[in-house]
Amino acid sequence: MRPAVPVLLLAAAPGAALAHAAEQGFVLLLPTRAWIASGVATVALTVLLVSLLPGRAARGLFAARDLGPGRPLPGRGMAALAGFLAVPALLAAGLLGPRDPGRNLLPLTVWTVFWVGFPVLHALAGDLWRHANPWRWPAAMLRRAGLRPCLRPPAGVLPALGLASFLAFAAVLLAHPAPTDPRRLAAMVAGYWAFHLAGALLCGPRWLRRAEGFALFLAACAALAPLAREGGRWRLGLPGWRLLVRPDPGPLAAVFPLAMLAVGSFDGFNETFTWVALLGLNPLEFPGRSFVVLPNLAGLLLSLPALLAVFALTLAAGLALAGRRGTGAAVRALAPALLPIALGYHVAHYLPSTLVEAQQVAAAVVEPLGLGHVHVTTGFFGTLATVRTIWLAQAGAVVAGHVLAVLLGHALALRHLGQPRAAALSQLPLAAFMVGYTLFGLWLLATPRGV
Amino acid sequence: MTLATTTRRGALKALGAGTAAAALPLWARYAGAQSAAPIRIGFQKHATGIGATYGRWYERVSQAAVKRINEAGGINGRPVELVTEDDGTDPKRGAEVVEKFALEHNCDIAFGTLFSHVVMGSAPRAGELKLPYFVVSEGHHVASGALNRWTLQPGITDVKSQVRAMAPWVAANLGKKVTMIFPDYAFGHDHRDNFSEAIAAAGGEIAGLIAIPPTETSFTRYFPQVPAETEVIYHVMVGPGVLTFVKEMGEFFGPSRPQVFGFIDSLEGVDLTSPGLEFLEGTYFWEGNPRYAQPDQTSHDKAYRAAVGVDDNGASVDDPRDVSTYAHMFGCWETLNVIRAGMEAAGYAGPEDRQKLVEAVEAMTEMPLSDDHPQGAKVFNGKTHQVFGPQYISKVEGGRLNVVHTASIEDGMYPDEVDYTTQPF
Numbered sequence: 001m002r003p004a005v006p007v008l009l010l011a012a013a014p015g016a017a018l019a020h021a022a023e024q025g026f027v028l029l030l031p032t033r034a035w036i037a038s039g040v041a042t043v044a045l046t047v048l049l050v051s052l053l054p055g056r057a058a059r060g061l062f063a064a065r066d067l068g069p070g071r072p073l074p075g076r077g078m079a080a081l082a083g084f085l086a087v088p089a090l091l092a093a094g095l096l097g098p099r100d101p102g103r104n105l106l107p108l109t110v111w112t113v114f115w116v117g118f119p120v121l122h123a124l125a126g127d128l129w130r131h132a133n134p135w136r137w138p139a140a141m142l143r144r145a146g147l148r149p150c151l152r153p154p155a156g157v158l159p160a161l162g163l164a165s166f167l168a169f170a171a172v173l174l175a176h177p178a179p180t181d182p183r184r185l186a187a188m189v190a191g192y193w194a195f196h197l198a199g200a201l202l203c204g205p206r207w208l209r210r211a212e213g214f215a216l217f218l219a220a221c222a223a224l225a226p227l228a229r230e231g232g233r234w235r236l237g238l239p240g241w242r243l244l245v246r247p248d249p250g251p252l253a254a255v256f257p258l259a260m261l262a263v264g265s266f267d268g269f270n271e272t273f274t275w276v277a278l279l280g281l282n283p284l285e286f287p288g289r290s291f292v293v294l295p296n297l298a299g300l301l302l303s304l305p306a307l308l309a310v311f312a313l314t315l316a317a318g319l320a321l322a323g324r325r326g327t328g329a330a331v332r333a334l335a336p337a338l339l340p341i342a343l344g345y346h347v348a349h350y351l352p353s354t355l356v357e358a359q360q361v362a363a364a365v366v367e368p369l370g371l372g373h374v375h376v377t378t379g380f381f382g383t384l385a386t387v388r389t390i391w392l393a394q395a396g397a398v399v400a401g402h403v404l405a406v407l408l409g410h411a412l413a414l415r416h417l418g419q420p421r422a423a424a425l426s427q428l429p430l431a432a433f434m435v436g437y438t439l440f441g442l443w444l445l446a447t448p449r450g451v
Numbered sequence: 452m453t454l455a456t457t458t459r460r461g462a463l464k465a466l467g468a469g470t471a472a473a474a475l476p477l478w479a480r481y482a483g484a485q486s487a488a489p490i491r492i493g494f495q496k497h498a499t500g501i502g503a504t505y506g507r508w509y510e511r512v513s514q515a516a517v518k519r520i521n522e523a524g525g526i527n528g529r530p531v532e533l534v535t536e537d538d539g540t541d542p543k544r545g546a547e548v549v550e551k552f553a554l555e556h557n558c559d560i561a562f563g564t565l566f567s568h569v570v571m572g573s574a575p576r577a578g579e580l581k582l583p584y585f586v587v588s589e590g591h592h593v594a595s596g597a598l599n600r601w602t603l604q605p606g607i608t609d610v611k612s613q614v615r616a617m618a619p620w621v622a623a624n625l626g627k628k629v630t631m632i633f634p635d636y637a638f639g640h641d642h643r644d645n646f647s648e649a650i651a652a653a654g655g656e657i658a659g660l661i662a663i664p665p666t667e668t669s670f671t672r673y674f675p676q677v678p679a680e681t682e683v684i685y686h687v688m689v690g691p692g693v694l695t696f697v698k699e700m701g702e703f704f705g706p707s708r709p710q711v712f713g714f715i716d717s718l719e720g721v722d723l724t725s726p727g728l729e730f731l732e733g734t735y736f737w738e739g740n741p742r743y744a745q746p747d748q749t750s751h752d753k754a755y756r757a758a759v760g761v762d763d764n765g766a767s768v769d770d771p772r773d774v775s776t777y778a779h780m781f782g783c784w785e786t787l788n789v790i791r792a793g794m795e796a797a798g799y800a801g802p803e804d805r806q807k808l809v810e811a812v813e814a815m816t817e818m819p820l821s822d823d824h825p826q827g828a829k830v831f832n833g834k835t836h837q838v839f840g841p842q843y844i845s846k847v848e849g850g851r852l853n854v855v856h857t858a859s860i861e862d863g864m865y866p867d868e869v870d871y872t873t874q875p876f
Contacts, residue, residue, distance in 0.1 A: 025691050289544075375773070378507070
């Protein structure tokens with residue numbers, strides 16, 4: 001059923017499983033054209049306002065308020081142990097639990113809690129995965145027992161592995177024929193866990209920060225957390241403020257936000273009538289994921305270089321307008337501005353499926369314990385009023401993400417180029433890109449889907 | 452052992468089997484059978500993919516039917532267990548699932564598939580594995596002869612029958628000049644061909660045939676093609692564009708529109724009282740089983756709704772907005788009851804009796820209206836492996852569907868296209 005965003009495309013993705021013809025039927029009855037126009041206009045207006053803003057004011061938007069000195073939160077040891085213990089528990093659920101993916105806690109946890117929920121949680125609460133990931137505890141125990149890292153890979157290898165590991169995860173989401181099958185997923189999770197444990201033992205703790213795709217994904221989301229501890233003090237600011245107090249990322253790390261956006265965009269796009277028809281398939285009788293493994297894999301792998309090329313050309317055009325050079329450095333400086341877009345689309349894309357899957361998670365926890373019955377309803381997809389509310393919430397997430405990205409892009413450009421005039425000029429093509437991407441993101445929500 | 456079995460069975464009978472059995476603990480209820488091991492029915496569920504909405508309700512109905520069967524003593528004294536596997540609404544995975552049922556899960560039979568392409572993809576593997584495969588798909592592929600001796604559809608009528616049964620009433624009550632609007636691929640073509648033939652036989656005629664490309668989402672430019680003499684528009688649009696289609700049709704024709712007849716498949720799971728659907732008022736739909744409880748509701752429909760957890764509006768008793776796939780899902784309930792009857796007639800004891808089970812079902816003919824068959828009486832055709840039953844035509848009035856006609860079993864009959872019983876096992 002009918003799975004859909006950076007997170008996954010519902011149709012093709014597990015969430016897609018939940019694609020509901022009635023919901024889409026109602027979406028097509030809604031005045032989405034007018035709403036899309038309003039959303040695009042909102043982002044365009046933000047571009048205009050921010051370009052008129054004095055440099056100091058733009059920087060001031062992202063100034064964080066100092067809340068005083070603070071210690072790290074307690075309980076990190078317990079979190080590491082809990083993260084580790086979750087692995088055998090989830091694998092047992094996958095291997096021994098119900099065969100229905102909507103009732104099995106392994107696929108529900110991996111695709112709904114981890115893939116969909118954790119990025120949002122991290123964007124709100126900071127980098128919890130760093131403390132609670134399932135390798136930290138066993139790696140520490142083995143180190144304590146005397147095992148020492150023995151490999152020091154050349155610079156760039158670990159970030160490359162991290163990117164590859166994230167894309168592998170996305171490939172399962174978008175192109176595997178049965179990403180929610182509990183047993184097959186258990187094998188994949190066990191393999192992923194063993195691979196990264198071996199890496200952490202061979203290369204030390206830095207592996208878990210740089211080469212594990214989920215850590216990079218969640219750390220990128222956590223960079224948007226409004227409340228965080230920086231330099232030993234708790235600070236509160238507009239989401240994205242932390243990006244302005246950090247140095248520019250390295251070249252591969254800078255590609256990561258683009259990879260998130262590319263995965264999310266293709267996740268949405270691969271469900272559309274447009275994509276299905278492009279493959280020569282009838283969207284009204286979609287033949288199943290088995291038939292689109294290679295096209296989806298190709299689409300996913302091509303979407304990243306395509307987006308990177310467009311982004312780099314956009315920045316190069318902006319630099320030319322401002323009479324500056326250095327596209328590579330500009331990509332590194334400005335790629336983080338795409339994070340709010342990726343996250344906003346993630347929320348929008350997965351909202352409908354999450355409304356169903358969250359109930360399935362509740363049922364999978366409550367019912368085996370004999371604590372009662374949870375009726376999993378999809379009734380909210382069957383009336384115009386509820387579908388309207390859901391759609392507007394999705395569109396709101398997309399527009400909010402772009403508005404924040406425009407502000408953040410301006411502040412990052414100011415930091416990168418120094419002069420407000422040069423920054424404003426250099427931002428024009430990027431602003432046009434973001435306005436265009438708003439249109440694309442909202443179109444993805446409104447266009448009919450065949451998967 | 453045999454003696455003990457006989458004695459205990461006799462005692463149970465003396466007590467009044469059904470009630471007494473239900474009162475006993477599970478182990479004691481089945482202790483009399485030669486084997487108390489459960490009969491395992493592989494349930495091929497559309498848990499993910501485009502069929503997930505149906506899959507959810509098919510499972511609820513199937514679980515309710517199994518619960519009822521078990522409470523009445525199971526099958527041949529053995530409890531029944533559903534073994535659920537997700538086929539992803541994907542033909543390739545469907546075949547894998549059938550294989551898992553036979554080789555890995557030790558299932559006695561496979562059951563439950565709805566989407567036609569999944570049936571088409573799975574049935575050949577079921578035939579190779581000699582696994583009885585009971586589908587609830589309403590596709591014509593079973594009766595057309597495209598499948599095999601091991602694949603049967605005894606719990607739901609096929610589309611060919613449904614379409615043909617509509618023609619006599621449409622011609623007599625809505626009008627004789629019909630324009631068909633249908634999606635331009637196999638599904639729509641089947642409607643076009645079957646209904647064209649049937650309406651001619653009923654004294655009507657086709658005024659126009661309008662094929663819509665499957666990717667179309669706006670339909671206003673097609674309505675001017677509807678010939679002026681059209682008395683009835685027959686539409687079978689599916690997919691996300693269907694609500695737009697009906698709305699634009701309402702806007703185009705206004706109050707002077709022709710009569711409009713469609714298939715409820717387009718609106719399964721949709722609350723008809725939702726704003727935005729006003730344009731459906733006064734139009735007619737085929738229903739496989741009336742979603743709204745009718746004034747002449749049978750005790751069987753009442754019992755079925757209660758068992759499945761569906762209210763008088765066809766929605767879940769847990770959430771009145773969660774509208775069921777009422778027109779189709781009864782097929783799971785009835786199929787499981789056919790399986791029970793077949794296993795009992797065959798004296799089914801295990802996988803070695805699979806052939807006997809198929810032969811027992813092939814020998815079935817009349818299935819009276821009952822708690823086992825709450826949608827209506829049925830006639831099973833053992834040669835074509837297809838069941839025939841009543842069809843309902845309902846009118847949207849005040850946001851609910853009121854049955855205005857029940858087409859007879861005979862209205863949906865057509866000449867046999869295959870005799871599976873001549874094929875070797």
